[in-house]
Amino acid sequence: MTILEAAAALRARKVSSIELTRAALERISQLDGTLRAFITVMEESALSRARLADEELARGIDHGPLHGIPVAVKDLFLTRGVPTTAGSKLFADHVSDHDAAVVEKLTQAGAVLVGKTNLHELAYGITSANPHFGVVRNPRDPERIPGGSSGGSAAAVAADMVFMALGTDTGGSIRIPASFCGTVGLKPTYGRVSRYGVMPLGFSLDHVGPLARSVRDAAVVLQALAGYDPRDETSGREPVPDYLPPQNPSLEGLRVGLPQNFYFDRVEEDVSAAVRAAAEAAEKLGARVMPVRVPDIAALNTVARIILYAEASAVMEPHMHRRGEFGADVRALLEQGRLVAAADYVNAQRLRRMLQQEFRALLKQVDCLLTPTTPTAAPRHGEFSIDIRGRHDDVRLASTRLVRGVNPLGLPALSLPAGLDRQGLPVSMQLIGRPFEEALLMRVAAALEVALPPFPALSTKSMESSSAR
Amino acid sequence: MKDWKLLAAGCGLDLPEEELARINAVMEALEAAFRPLACTIPMEVEPAVTFACPPEENP
Numbered sequence: 001m002t003i004l005e006a007a008a009a010l011r012a013r014k015v016s017s018i019e020l021t022r023a024a025l026e027r028i029s030q031l032d033g034t035l036r037a038f039i040t041v042m043e044e045s046a047l048s049r050a051r052l053a054d055e056e057l058a059r060g061i062d063h064g065p066l067h068g069i070p071v072a073v074k075d076l077f078l079t080r081g082v083p084t085t086a087g088s089k090l091f092a093d094h095v096s097d098h099d100a101a102v103v104e105k106l107t108q109a110g111a112v113l114v115g116k117t118n119l120h121e122l123a124y125g126i127t128s129a130n131p132h133f134g135v136v137r138n139p140r141d142p143e144r145i146p147g148g149s150s151g152g153s154a155a156a157v158a159a160d161m162v163f164m165a166l167g168t169d170t171g172g173s174i175r176i177p178a179s180f181c182g183t184v185g186l187k188p189t190y191g192r193v194s195r196y197g198v199m200p201l202g203f204s205l206d207h208v209g210p211l212a213r214s215v216r217d218a219a220v221v222l223q224a225l226a227g228y229d230p231r232d233e234t235s236g237r238e239p240v241p242d243y244l245p246p247q248n249p250s251l252e253g254l255r256v257g258l259p260q261n262f263y264f265d266r267v268e269e270d271v272s273a274a275v276r277a278a279a280e281a282a283e284k285l286g287a288r289v290m291p292v293r294v295p296d297i298a299a300l301n302t303v304a305r306i307i308l309y310a311e312a313s314a315v316m317e318p319h320m321h322r323r324g325e326f327g328a329d330v331r332a333l334l335e336q337g338r339l340v341a342a343a344d345y346v347n348a349q350r351l352r353r354m355l356q357q358e359f360r361a362l363l364k365q366v367d368c369l370l371t372p373t374t375p376t377a378a379p380r381h382g383e384f385s386i387d388i389r390g391r392h393d394d395v396r397l398a399s400t401r402l403v404r405g406v407n408p409l410g411l412p413a414l415s416l417p418a419g420l421d422r423q424g425l426p427v428s429m430q431l432i433g434r435p436f437e438e439a440l441l442m443r444v445a446a447a448l449e450v451a452l453p454p455f456p457a458l459s460t461k462s463m464e465s466s467s468a469r
Numbered sequence: 470m471k472d473w474k475l476l477a478a479g480c481g482l483d484l485p486e487e488e489l490a491r492i493n494a495v496m497e498a499l500e501a502a503f504r505p506l507a508c509t510i511p512m513e514v515e516p517a518v519t520f521a522c523p524p525e526e527n528p
Contacts, residue, residue: 190522204517238524302502336492338480339473347507349516356517363525410522436524 003163003217007065010057017057017068017112021050024070024114027161034142034463036134037155039075039085041115046070049112056110065220067110072165074153075116076123077103077208078197086199087119087149089132089325100197101229102166102208109224117152117165121330123201124312125149126176126399129381131327137381138181139458140425144378147177147399153211154181159460164212164221168198170205171308172403175415175430178211180378182417182426182455184445185211186218189435190410191236193222194229202311204234204349205304205407215416215445219243222438238436245439245446252286254444257366262297263402266388267375270421275372275429278418281451282370282444290366295358300405303355306340306348307408313337352408359409368444369432373415374399377425402430412438416445417455426455471500 001009009015025043032038053068078084078096085091099107106113118136120128128136128151136151138144139159146155150167154177157165167174169187178185186209193208200206210221223243229235258279264272279289313320313334320338323331362369375388375398385392406413411432418429429448433441473493477484484492 236522298502299506302499302506305499306503332488332491332495335477335482335484335488336495338482339476339492339496344503344507346516346518347510348503349518350510350514351506353517354510354514360525408517434525435522 002214003065003069003212003220006069006163007067010068017050017053018047020068021046021070021112021114024162027159028115031139031159031161031460031463035137035139035155035159036118037136037152037159037161038072038115039087039118039133039152040083042082042113046112046114053110053112063108063110064224066106066224069111069164070114070162071106071111072115072117072153072156072162073103073106073113074119074150074165074167076119076168076199077116077166078199079103079113079116082116084116084199085133086123087121087130087133090319090322091199092132096197098197101194101231102225103197105225114162117150117156119152120149121327122316123149123168123170123173124330124333126172126396127381128152128177135381138378139460139463140182141378142463144380144425145180147180147378149173150211151177154178154183154185157181157183157211157213158458159463160458164210164217167209167211168201169207169209169407170201171304171407172400174207174209174211175373175403175413176399178415179373179426179428182428183211183213184215184218184417185209185415186222186438187406187413188222188226188438189236189412191234192412192436192438193225194232194235196229196231200315202308203315204311205308207407215414215442215449216244218414219245219442236436241439243439243442245443248450249443249447250286251282251444251447254287255366256282256287256289256444257292257362257369258289259294259369259371260291261293263294263371266391266393266398266401267372268377268388268421271372271375271377271427274418274427275370278429278448278452279370281448285447285451287444289370292362292366292369294362294369295355297405299351300355300408301401303348303351304404304408306344307352309333309337310340310345313340356409359411363434367433367440371430371432372402373428373430375402377421377423377427406432411435412441414441414445416449419452420455470497473497
């Protein structure tokens, strides 16, 4: 069931928010022993909130499509009176006295927050194998990583624990787990959604967005979250349009750019075939698919890494004397960041501006780009290198290669399932658009979602047997 | 070529040899990719320090 279907059922009195919330809590109880998608489950407050949502609807008070819907947020968003750990031992007991802006907005929209999801420590990695709060597992195959850093959010949505979970994306942290778990994941334009109350990793690269079961659900969530917030200095003042695409949108007249360089160079055959099939589907729906050459994405990735290393290490500087409390991979990244020269950080920011101009020129020729999200389906836990077309690749570098570059550009990007590979694992496509044109991405993605074959239902039998929280 | 081990020591990072070797490899690869790029920046280009992403006027 999607958010919009549940919203219709709530208003038709076919189901109550209490029933939806109890079902969510029951599902979490059944599966989370295996999946470890949650750090905190807020049973009592969720049930109380759901009761209120039902009472309000009965009295004719309707806050919109999220009213009464069970959702979760990554444990990186501040929540008043509830711990926010950032997946780190350092912040295990950190309790804020206020909510993040997006948590406020979800509350205003009537959503029911059932818990806070697990993540890669400090949101700095792609496996979500958290050394302090448990290894998050992929509901499609628990032997595989869910991706990260918003791995718990993706697992919770893919396993039908919640209808939607918020994530953050600094170098692909929404889109990678969306791709590996087979959900929709949206990284909006930098400045579109307030970062106030989100524990930072790389402040000029951090974005907030939803992981959801459908494109239209992601649109509904963005509608609730988007808008100017004076508490976030980088918040955009652009007006908020209507994001919800029609049921069967036309792509007539749209120009979709299909990269001829970089994006398909080191990608598994099944991924490449699925994304090219999506391009053909877009063409059948009326779009003009145009071959394009993209700017130097390898350079963009290098720039993004320099900026992230420096910013993350700057943010965590006050805690570096407690190096023994970091997981080994995160500690190494933070230490690397301390070796980035100031001049290199500044020059990375200058290169960022140059590459931004090149992308602006490209996005005048086409309305959006269609690429794979990740070059492979989800790798196995403990795998550090993967074989892509006979060439060994580092799992972290390979998984971020096609998504990281969008972060320094600030452009909106959406990951959408494109099908299953020969092992039955989800593979995904990425749509990249012009600044503040999320509505166009939603339209293209919604059309492709309808045109492509639906995913087979998830089997959770093996997970249930070994769970019991 | 930079000596990352010396730099790490200079930054006060007291790290085990194994960790230094790992960091050294990563930083060397990053340096090799970044240095040629840094040399291509025209003098007038300013850094995107306060980053903004305004909408297109005429898409």
